[in-house]
Amino acid sequence: MTTRPLQFLRRGQPVALGNVPPDRTLLEVLREDLGCTGTKEGCGEGDCGACTVVLGEADGHGKVRFSAVNSCIRLAHSVDGMALWTAEDLTEDPLIQPVAASAASAGSTTPPTTHDSTLHPVQEALVQCHGSQCGFCTPGFVMSLFGMYQNRVCQGQAITRAQAQQDLSGNLCRCTGYRPILDAAQQMASLPRVAVKEDELLQKLELLAQSRQAQEPHFTYIAPTSQAELLAARAAHPQAQVVAGATDVGLWITKQHRQFAQVLDVTRAAELRRIEDTPEHIAIGAAVSLTDAFARLVAEWPSLAEFAHRFAGLPVRNSGTLGGNVANGSPIGDSMPLLIALGAQVVLASHARGERQLPLEDLYTGYRQNVMAPDELLVRIVVPRATPHQTLKAYKISKRFDDDISAVCLVVKLKVEDGQVREARIGAGGVAATPVRARQTEAALQGRPWGEASVQRAAQVLQAEFNPISDMRASSAYRRTVLANLLQRLWLESQGHPQASLQQLTQEAV
Structure with missing residues (x-):
């Protein structure tokens, strides 16, 4: 069977990995194939959030949708064609740029405070608020905060304590240090603003999509883009493991050590979305x-x-x-x-x-x-x-x-x-x-x-x-x-x- 290269954007550039098995998790690819050991494995079942990364994809309305996800139970091929950020990327991504002071302050009544320009405001807020203790869970918190920052702060929304608690509900701190982390969630909006350059990112995602369309069909990780193609693939490959978000199938892989030679992903079919x-x-x-x-x-x-x-x-x-x-x-x-x-x-x-x-x-x-x-x-x-x-x-x-x-x-x-x-x-x-x-x-x-x-x-x-x-x-x-x-x-x-x-x-x- 054919495994075509896995392609995604990282730090504004395409990453292509060949021979990635269909049941390999995103966390395994990050840590073992790319050496991105900043992303941690805690529970291996999507409970603790230490492995959190952020994905970006076009929402169909000229904007990028940012989603914090657990990489430990996410299948690697499911991020094909998306943008990916880990805690190691926030200061290395050329698409993350300062926002003009007038735009950053729009809708905000809190005067900006000075910060270390070598850090992303999410990271700087954690430093200022003493939000890291043993540090093992910190990369996951950073990424959940980054998703919150892009979806709320960059959209001019204030972050309340209650909202921060909700958005961080998937991240556990074993040192019981939630108060300073919640402080940081509110503090990051007061720092000089940065944001992902969405127009440029959308262009890069479109180019990546065109590149993927020109590739050979994928026979081990099948991800049809229409319901008709999806049902035809199901009829042709009844033995393939069906996945959607893989939040349960991911557990079968990480905890039961099950292996799947062929996977059918339903999440790319437009009608089902x-x-x-x-x-x-x-x-x-x-x-x-x-x-x-x-x-x-x-x-x-x-x-x-x-x-x-x-x-x-x-x-x-x-x-x-x-x-x-x-x-x-x-x-x-x-x-x-x-x-x-x-x-x-x-x-x-x-x-x-x-x-x-x-x-x-x-x-x-x-x-x-x-x-x-x-x-x-x-x-x-x-x-x-x-x-x-x-x-x-x-x-x-x-x-x-x-x-x-x-x-x-x-x-x-x-x-x-x-x-x-x-x-x-x-x-x-x-x-x-x-x-x-x-x-x-x-x-x-x-x-x-x-x-x-x-x-x-x-x-x-x-x-x-x-x-x-x-x-x-x-x-x-x-x-x-x-x-x-x-x-x-x-x-x-x-x-x-x-x-x-x-x-x-x-x-x-x-």
């Missing part, structure tokens, strides 16, 4: 990142904002896709209970038979098993739009608030009119071998008064509806108890109870 709205539905392509998918869902249902933020860390959300999460079918994946509660449908497609559509909860037949034929792929998720009188609540219970996997996930959508529950849809995760719909509990609520007695009866039904396992995250009894308590918490919140959750407790109440 789109979000399309109609008056009745939101159609989210299977290759849309979790970051973009949740942004659209939060715009439709603002109550999902915290739930969306708590889905892994930002680097994982930037790489992972909604379709990949759904197709993977993990019983503790958070997007499926949400989509089940929203009444989402999945669209499956094959080269020979075309498309078919079914309710998401009918996709799964067992633990990480589904109804897809060997030549089928999930191509989009169709979500009904919000309607009046609907209430949507999503709850995630995990040992750690940020960047952790759910022990229990419960999402409830209710339509209450004139004190009666007209519609109830409930999705649950962590309580069965697959993501599930709580049909018995829905029936216990539907048509009943929205009152404390009805909720308590429904909570008892929900507690008995599933028989979850006990594992490292929670016991079976704990999971059942939490399910019932979350439904009662929804009732308290609907009645305006001021302290229905820890997040709502005031300092005085604590």
Whole structure:
């Protein structure tokens, strides 16, 4: 089989690497092939953020999109045709240039402070705020801050403490030095401004794309650019490992030492990268990142904002896709209970038979098993739009608030009119071998008064509806108890109870 060269931009210049296996990670290429040892391997599973790098690609609207990602679980060939920055590149990239003082100060009320011009403002802010301790995690923090700097500071946006905490949720500091790092996140905006010269970078990306088109076909890492080509490749290579963001497949490589001779990447197919709205539905392509998918869902249902933020860390959300999460079918994946509660449908497609559509909860037949034929792929998720009188609540219970996997996930959508529950849809995760719909509990609520007695009866039904396992995250009894308590918490919140959750407790109440 043929492996064509891997090409990307680094420090404004094209890098070409031959004979890169399809299952080689980006971190391995950086550290072992290019000698970029500034990027660290901490956990090897996308949890700690020490390996964070920033990718740049054209967004189709004349701008560059900057995304912080975990290089330890990112397949190297997935960055083909993109721009790449590591912590070692910020002072070496000729495309990163000072911004004129008038432009840099626009929208800022903080007077610039002096800094060492040999450092990027992100790095200088960490120095000034004493944001590095043992230093192992520092390159990853630098790169997450760089992504924040390009996406926020260079766009004239202020960085609040809360926003910094959210954007750094995928980076762990083993020395517990978060305060000075958060200080640095806010300090970097006050330093003399620099920015990537996007117009020049876009030109270089276009030239790189033209060079790649002239190359021989790639038979070990297949990345078609249209849905038709993707489905044809799936039919021709049913044995190829399908990947989207590879946030799970990356773990199979780094932790289980699995090897894949051929990979089919769905993320280059243009149709799968789109979000399309109609008056009745939101159609989210299977290759849309979790970051973009949740942004659209939060715009439709603002109550999902915290739930969306708590889905892994930002680097994982930037790489992972909604379709990949759904197709993977993990019983503790958070997007499926949400989509089940929203009444989402999945669209499956094959080269020979075309498309078919079914309710998401009918996709799964067992633990990480589904109804897809060997030549089928999930191509989009169709979500009904919000309607009046609907209430949507999503709850995630995990040992750690940020960047952790759910022990229990419960999402409830209710339509209450004139004190009666007209519609109830409930999705649950962590309580069965697959993501599930709580049909018995829905029936216990539907048509009943929205009152404390009805909720308590429904909570008892929900507690008995599933028989979850006990594992490292929670016991079976704990999971059942939490399910019932979350439904009662929804009732308290609907009645305006001021302290229905820890997040709502005031300092005085604590």
